[in-house]
Amino acid sequence: MAQPAISHPRSVPLSIPVRDVLPWAIFAGVLALALIYFVGAEQGATSLISGDLVHEFVHDGRHLLGFPCH
Amino acid sequence: MVKNLLVRGMLAGLAAAALALVFAWIFGEPQVGAAIALEGHTPHGGHDPVATVPEAGADDGPVSRTVQSTIGLAAAVGVYGVAVGGIFALVFALVYGRLGAFGARATAALLAVGAFVTVSLVPFLKYPANPPAVGHPDTIGRRTALYVTFVTIVVLLGVGAVLLERWLARRYRNADAAVLAVVAFLAAVTAAALLMPGVEELPAEFPAGLLWRFRLASIGTHALLWSGMGLFFGLLAERLLTPSAIRANAPSTV
Numbered sequence: 593m594a595q596p597a598i599s600h601p602r603s604v605p606l607s608i609p610v611r612d613v614l615p616w617a618i619f620a621g622v623l624a625l626a627l628i629y630f631v632g633a634e635q636g637a638t639s640l641i642s643g644d645l646v647h648e649f650v651h652d653g654r655h656l657l658g659f660p661c662h
Numbered sequence: 663m664v665k666n667l668l669v670r671g672m673l674a675g676l677a678a679a680a681l682a683l684v685f686a687w688i689f690g691e692p693q694v695g696a697a698i699a700l701e702g703h704t705p706h707g708g709h710d711p712v713a714t715v716p717e718a719g720a721d722d723g724p725v726s727r728t729v730q731s732t733i734g735l736a737a738a739v740g741v742y743g744v745a746v747g748g749i750f751a752l753v754f755a756l757v758y759g760r761l762g763a764f765g766a767r768a769t770a771a772l773l774a775v776g777a778f779v780t781v782s783l784v785p786f787l788k789y790p791a792n793p794p795a796v797g798h799p800d801t802i803g804r805r806t807a808l809y810v811t812f813v814t815i816v817v818l819l820g821v822g823a824v825l826l827e828r829w830l831a832r833r834y835r836n837a838d839a840a841v842l843a844v845v846a847f848l849a850a851v852t853a854a855a856l857l858m859p860g861v862e863e864l865p866a867e868f869p870a871g872l873l874w875r876f877r878l879a880s881i882g883t884h885a886l887l888w889s890g891m892g893l894f895f896g897l898l899a900e901r902l903l904t905p906s907a908i909r910a911n912a913p914s915t916v
């Protein structure tokens with residue numbers, strides 16, 4: 593609302609400075625990769641938690657999402 | 663701004679995962695069930711007798727088939743959707759306004775196509791998804807390492823192709839630069855796929871029709887996930903990045 597009228601809407605949108613993105617990229621990137629690891633590989637290729645409960649629980653999703661399983 | 667985009671990415675990922683989950687449940691679960699039913703009787707391609715031990719997904723496992731095929735599947739697809747949604751938002755934050763005159767929705771759509779091709783489609787063509795009863799349990803470490811390595815290589819080649827396109831766009835017309843970058847990407851991923859070792863563990867007696875239906879369901883699930891991501895995130899990001907006055911006046915320039 594406080595923006596002045598822009599004459600041509602096709603003008604290149606303002607980009608977000610990389611230094612603003614970087615801290616979030618590291619923080620959330622690591623978290624996201626950890627979640628993907630638990631869906632895709634925990635108690636399969638490698639095991640952080642003993643047993644096979646995680647593997648068994650996400651089993652069908654692991655197969656259908658294309659991760660190697662068994 | 664970035665935090666706001668991140669939250670929207672995770673929400674879009676969850677919504678996209680819901681879409682993909684319905685598809686996976688209707689088209690994928692019957693194939694998973696059929697493959698597990700085969701597992702008891704089918705040796706793993708005669709690799710070695712140990713492989714005839716049924717996969718722990720059968721009734722005797724710690725998690726019942728009913729749980730695996732419903733909330734287990736939902737949890738796996740949901741967590742995956744939220745995680746890739748977060749990464750999607752961060753990549754969006756980096757490329758928005760840097761790919762040319764694309765608005766929020768067009769950038770999200772382009773990014774979704776790029777993610778589907780590099781994260782899902784190309785890796786699927788080299789190391790396709792397999793139903794239960796196909797892989798040999800002893801090679802899971804090697805297969806996972808190959809898969810993760812190949813996905814990483816393809817994503818990096820995709821990033822390279824975008825940088826190449828940006829560089830070429832300063833010299834040639836945009837369309838020419840895009841076509842050249844796509845051709846370079848296809849050549850590079852083909853070379854990478856040919857150089858990486860293959861995985862041949864399919865038992866000769868495994869039903870071809872079942873394998874085909876399972877793989878179609880798998881790639882369909884990915885296609886829906888990324889389509890949903892591009893669509894939902896595009897809508898959410900546009901509300902954040904484009905002031906409503908402009909949205910109302912713009913003659914839908916995507």
Ligand SMILES: [Zn+2]
Pocket residue numbers: 651655661662717719794
């Ligand atoms: Zn399995």
